[in-house]
Every structure is written in C-alpha cells, then in structure tokens.
Amino acid sequence: MARQDGVITLEQAVESGMTAAAVSRRVKCGEWRRLTTGVYLRADRAVTAAVSLRAAVYAAGPGAVACGPSAAWWHGLLDRPPQQQWITIPTSRSVRERDGVRIRRRDLDWVDTSASRQLRVTGVPLSVLEAAVELRDGSVLMDRALQRHTSLPALEAVHQRHLGRRGSAAAGMLLRAAGEGGASEAERMLHRLLRRHGLTGWRPHVMSCGFEIDVAFVPERVAIEVDGWAWHRDVERFNRDTERQNILVNAGWHVLRFTWHHLRNDPEAVLSQICRALPRRS
Known part of the structure; x- marks a missing residue:
C-alpha cells in the first residue's frame, strides 16, 4: 500500500494472506x-489525482x-492531471462506464506498455501520440517529449504499429x-493569418x-x-537567436516571437499580440 499511494485491491490483499472478511x-x-468495487484506500491517505488514477485502472x-x-x-510529461481518467482494457472484456473515466477497448502489444510506480501504463511513445491528438496544446x-523523453523514430514506429x-x-x-x-510552415501560417x-x-x-x-x-x-519545433534547436542556435533579438531590439525594433505551436493552437492570441504592438492606424 505504501508503494501504491495507500491503495490496495481485494485481490492484492488476498494474495498477501488476508481474507475477504478481514478486508471487510x-x-x-x-x-x-472503499473507493470502488474491490479497491480500497488507507483512511489516513487523501484521495489525490494519483489515487484516483490507480483506482480507475485497478477497478478496470x-x-x-x-x-x-x-x-x-x-x-511526467504533463504538469497537471487530465480532468478525466483515460483507461485501455482488452477487447475481450467490458467494464461499466463511470463518471470521469474514459474506457477504450483494444489489445496492446507488450512493447507498448510498461509498469511505472506499481501501475500499468502505455509506454512513453504511445502515450505521447495519444495525448497529443486529444489535448488542445498536444503539439507542445x-x-x-522529443526534447527529453523519446525520439522521432520511436514515435514513428509506434504510429506505424497502430495505424x-x-x-x-x-x-x-x-x-x-x-x-x-x-x-517554414509556421511562416506560411503567419502569412495566412495576417x-x-x-x-x-x-x-x-x-x-x-x-x-x-x-x-x-x-x-x-x-x-x-517565427520558430519551429524546439527540439530542433541546439544550444548554439538558441544563443545565436538570443543575440540576434538583442541586436534588433537595440536598433529600435519591437520584436515578437511565435512558434509553430502558437500559430496552430492559438492563432487569435498571436493576432491580438501583433495588433497591440502596432501603433493605432488612422
């Protein structure tokens, strides 16, 4: 229970030598x-986001x-937990839908799953791909993830496995x-926006x-x-861009920087910042 944020299942308790009556x-x-059917939490533990996710997976x-x-x-790829729990179960089984829990039925290859802190989760590459298409700022x-946690070939490989x-x-x-x-595409998006x-x-x-x-x-x-994806930029490029921006500012330019992600995910905010930077036109 200590390794599982205070959570335990009835099956785990029985495997550890307890009886169902002792659990009761x-x-x-x-x-x-009792958190849900067959899933329990120590009374001195709070129901955190981690506890809620464990309960949803264990109950499934x-x-x-x-x-x-x-x-x-x-x-650790997102700073905040999602508002609902995302769970995958094998296609041979079904579970009752619960509020706040989104169930997907499909069979995953072992290479696309892993155990992390006593919880079964999809591996990093598949998690990145699936989250990226569900979140508003998924490209970010x-x-x-490409900067620190995975590689483009790994993402492309898992994408091919799940076409x-x-x-x-x-x-x-x-x-x-x-x-x-x-x-280049970010520049074209900016031109279209203007x-x-x-x-x-x-x-x-x-x-x-x-x-x-x-x-x-x-x-x-x-x-x-206009910048592209950050994972393409090395330290030398970053330092060169910083020096370039400082020189332009000292020469009297008001410099605005936008990324591909800004232009794709929030073009209205980009336009608003540009309009605010321009003097009022007659």
Missing part, C-alpha cells in the same frame, strides 16, 4: 475506505492500463510537422542589422520572428 473488518472499523481489472493524457501525466507536449486507431491521421500530421521542424484578418503593410524576409526578419512592419518597426 478493516473497512467497518474505519482503517480502510486484468490487462487494464492508463493511456493517453492520463499516461502522459503519469510519465510532443515537442517537449487506423482513433486519432491516427492527426498524429501522422503532427509527426510530419515535427520531422520537418515546422519553421491576410485572413486584413492586416496590411507587412513584408516577409526584411533585412536589418545584417539579419533577415521573418515578417516586418517596417514603418512601425515591428519585427516578427
């Missing part, structure tokens, strides 16, 4: 409390694993964007201080720099 006595005397029975955003959070999650699954097409598009780096909203007076690829600015409103001295 612990519940009646207030030492344990043999072969159940945390998946998608839940697994991504469990692996994938970018962060046709829910979200497969969207995942394929994200993988292509990640592989290309995204900078044209769609009728902003004029901007020019692409303007030279200043020996640097090429991606998009510039020259009279207003507003420079817009």
